[in-house]
Amino acid sequence: MSDRRDAHGRDDRRPAIAAPGSVKQITSLTNPIVKDIRGLALKKHREETGLFLGEGLKLVTDALEEGWPVHTILFAAATRGQEAVMRAAATVHARGGMVLDVSEQVLGKITRRDNPQMVVGVFRQKLTPLAEVRPREGDIWVALEQVRDPGNLGTIVRTADSVGAKGVILVGETCDPFSMEAVRATMGSLFHVPLVRTGRDAFLAWAKTSGARLVGTHLKATADYRSVASTAPTVLVMGNEQQGLSDALAEACAVRVKIPMWGKADSLNLAVATGVMLYELRRVEIGSV
Ligand code: SAM
Numbered sequence: 001m002s003d004r005r006d007a008h009g010r011d012d013r014r015p016a017i018a019a020p021g022s023v024k025q026i027t028s029l030t031n032p033i034v035k036d037i038r039g040l041a042l043k044k045h046r047e048e049t050g051l052f053l054g055e056g057l058k059l060v061t062d063a064l065e066e067g068w069p070v071h072t073i074l075f076a077a078a079t080r081g082q083e084a085v086m087r088a089a090a091t092v093h094a095r096g097g098m099v100l101d102v103s104e105q106v107l108g109k110i111t112r113r114d115n116p117q118m119v120v121g122v123f124r125q126k127l128t129p130l131a132e133v134r135p136r137e138g139d140i141w142v143a144l145e146q147v148r149d150p151g152n153l154g155t156i157v158r159t160a161d162s163v164g165a166k167g168v169i170l171v172g173e174t175c176d177p178f179s180m181e182a183v184r185a186t187m188g189s190l191f192h193v194p195l196v197r198t199g200r201d202a203f204l205a206w207a208k209t210s211g212a213r214l215v216g217t218h219l220k221a222t223a224d225y226r227s228v229a230s231t232a233p234t235v236l237v238m239g240n241e242q243q244g245l246s247d248a249l250a251e252a253c254a255v256r257v258k259i260p261m262w263g264k265a266d267s268l269n270l271a272v273a274t275g276v277m278l279y280e281l282r283r284v285e286i287g288s289v
Helices: 032-041 043-049 057-065 083-094 104-111 150-162 180-186 200-210 247-252 270-287
Strands: 023-026 051-055 070-076 098-102 119-124 140-145 167-171 195-198 213-217 234-238 255-258
Touching: 023 032, 032 043, 032 051, 032 104, 043 051, 051 057, 051 104, 051 180, 057 070, 057 083, 057 119, 070 083, 070 104, 083 098, 083 119, 098 104, 104 119, 140 150, 140 270, 150 167, 150 180, 150 270, 167 200, 195 200, 200 247, 213 247, 213 270, 234 270
Parallel strands: 023 098, 070 098, 140 167, 140 234, 167 195, 213 234, 213 255
Antiparallel strands: 051 119, 070 119
């Protein structure tokens, strides 16, 4: 048999999840397909298969409209016949994916929720190579160093989408952007915002030649965050929830800024700080309308 490996070197013939292209009805919680898909809640299984779960019709529709590679769609029998659900199922089938008509209990088991979404998709993970990131005039990218909290990561991807940022670069050891919690928090923006994963050294080497201005955020910075608006290609660099920005990344930034704090809190939540910064970076465009 010929070798069929994806861009990450994974064998896409892996039989863990049933072959695409078929329509099945499943009610048994012990069905092996259910067991395999349920396994996608675990990082190890996501890494082995290169797949992940997306919950809800909106999210599945976002993914399909974006042409994201889909493996399987599952819908609750109660939604059978609903136009939007059937359209999504037909699209998945036409693209060679598997369509599963399942009980609500099966969806609850897969998503580990008492009140599961009525539609769930299994998608193939997709990352953008750092070498393909070439920021241009007006572009904003977000770099997150060692982000640990999937809720923060997902919220930041959603916020990046909201301001039209070009993508999010995950630097160093980070939480999995394809975990159920992170995907949920993106509210579908995961499918619109390119994601890059890279090591710190590779990021620093890329930054030197990228032509982008690195704007770092740091609690010890003296410059005010309202001093950064510009149309120059920009990478906003955010630190880890506990340790903040590493010295190596902080030093690589052309400018380091702080968002003033008036009360007793010593820092803002990472996703909140990223949101404040992204809207500030965009302010220049409103000013120039
Ligand atoms: N104890 C950490 C420290 O000393 O940096 C706190 C990290 S904070 C929860 C996570 C990240 O959010 C920071 O690394 C920074 O990127 C950003 N951040 C939070 N509050 C900020 C502020 N007031 N000004 C600038 N950046 C901030």
